[in-house]
Structures are given as structure tokens and as C-alpha cells.
Amino acid sequence: MNAEQKRIRIAAVLVLVGLLVEGLTLHWSHPTAFFVYAGLGGLLLLFGVLLFLSTLLGGATSHPASPDPAATTKPTSSDDEKSST
Amino acid sequence: MLALLFGLSILLAAVLVIRPSQTSKALAFTSLFVLPLTVSYLGVETHIENSKQTTFCTSCHVMGKHGRSLLVDDTTILAASHYQGGRIPRDRACFTCHTTYTMYGDMQAKLRGVKHVLVNYFGKVPDTIKLYEPYHNRECLHCHEGARRYLKGETHTAEPGRMEKMRLNQLSCVSKDCHDTVHVASEVDSLPLWKPEGVK
Numbered sequence: 001m002n003a004e005q006k007r008i009r010i011a012a013v014l015v016l017v018g019l020l021v022e023g024l025t026l027h028w029s030h031p032t033a034f035f036v037y038a039g040l041g042g043l044l045l046l047f048g049v050l051l052f053l054s055t056l057l058g059g060a061t062s063h064p065a066s067p068d069p070a071a072t073t074k075p076t077s078s079d080d081e082k083s084s085t
Numbered sequence: 086m087l088a089l090l091f092g093l094s095i096l097l098a099a100v101l102v103i104r105p106s107q108t109s110k111a112l113a114f115t116s117l118f119v120l121p122l123t124v125s126y127l128g129v130e131t132h133i134e135n136s137k138q139t140t141f142c143t144s145c146h147v148m149g150k151h152g153r154s155l156l157v158d159d160t161t162i163l164a165a166s167h168y169q170g171g172r173i174p175r176d177r178a179c180f181t182c183h184t185t186y187t188m189y190g191d192m193q194a195k196l197r198g199v200k201h202v203l204v205n206y207f208g209k210v211p212d213t214i215k216l217y218e219p220y221h222n223r224e225c226l227h228c229h230e231g232a233r234r235y236l237k238g239e240t241h242t243a244e245p246g247r248m249e250k251m252r253l254n255q256l257s258c259v260s261k262d263c264h265d266t267v268h269v270a271s272e273v274d275s276l277p278l279w280k281p282e283g284v285k
Contacts, residue, residue: 006105008108012105013102016098023128026091042125052117052118
């Protein structure tokens, strides 16, 4: 399993737990239920979604459409040059 | 429907937890973005609808006496007469009278509810629960204005211009000697309660 899949798995776990928390609070008719829904379930879900989106976007930027390997290695080498100077 | 969507979302998220490598990006996008956000939004709507229930408002210990005051066996008490006489939906009794009938009234009522919960857990609940602002006639007239009984009410027509004053909220419906006994929450424990058969 590569790093991207690991991140998707973590995102899926967060979303899953968030959904379970949210689902449970829907059967609880009490003012506290909404706080648990939004404060715990909603946050877990939001972190999961954001982690998933960042993984997708990170994957898209690390694998550009151009198949030219020089295009991907060039910035790295220039970075190295910058850091060495 | 919402339960089905929740079930589907949980199932798809579980698939991604078990086999993240064998799932397409389109399915992952649906499972971890589209469905969870849709389901969450619908869940918020459900919670808001639930929060309009009388049982919801009176589920907090603080509001218990106000809830019981709806059942006081005395129909001269405003809240009790409205509840027992079926003038308001019994399952939405609190919300019906305590929302503000303005464009964002429902939302403001819910935000006040959020504040109440925060005060309940992290602040100090006042000994006597009071409204933030004097009760506005608009909330009464939302139902009563134009009603025959309201228009023909002896005290409502006692002097010329009184109706207009009430409409403009210059004379409160709950002012002294009018409908001034609203909840009697402080005395509710010593008063007999109405026990209807077949009413929840």
C-alpha cells in the first residue's frame, strides 16, 4: 500500500466514524445531540473530507500530465541548487 | 430515506477502509466527498426539525417546569389553554410561540437555543428564566389577527385604536390585566395537572 492509499484509508476511517457519530445522534432528541453531531461527527467528517481532497490534489500535482521525466526532475535540481547556494 | 443514505455512505466508506487500493477515484470521490457532505447537510436539517419538538425543548431539566406548565389544569393560563385547547400543534408547542415570525426568525430561535445549551453546560443558568426581550405581539397576531374571536374580543375593542396599538406592539398582549399569566412555571409543582387520555 502506497502513501496515497494510506491517506485515503485514514480519510475513510475519519469519514466512517464521523458518519457513525452523526447517524447515532439523529436518534437522540436532546439539545446536546446537535452539539455532538456538529462538534464531533461533523469535525471528524470534515477532517476526513479535507484529507481526501488534499490527497487527491497532492496526487494530481505530484503526477503531472507531461510524461517527460526531465520536466519533473528539473525543479528539484534547481531547488537543490538554491539550497546549496 | 436519510437512514438509507447514511447506510450507503457508511458502507462505501467501509469499503474504502478495507480495500483502498481496489477502489476507483470516482467511487472514492463519491464515498468520501459527495455522499458524506450530502448526508451531513440532510442530517443538519433533520436535527433542526427535531429541535422544534416540544419533547426536545423540555428534555432539558431547566425547561421541565415550563413543559409541565402546559398541562396545568387551569385554562386561564395562556400557555396551558393554547396547548390543551389545541390552538397550537402540541408537538411543536414551544417553537410555535417562541419563534419570531420574521424572515430569519427560525434561525434566530435556533441560535438562541445553541446559546442556551452553552449556558447550560458552561455558564450559570439564571434562577428565573426570562425572555431576552419583551414578548412581541407579532407572535400572537401571526395566528390571531383577523380571527373572529380576536376581532370581537370585548377588551380588544374597549377603546378606539386599541387594535392598532396592539398591531404596532405599543400595547402588549401579555401586559398586566390582559393575558399576563403565561406559564406559572414557579408554581407548577403545587398545581393539579390535566391528564388527557390518548394524548402524548
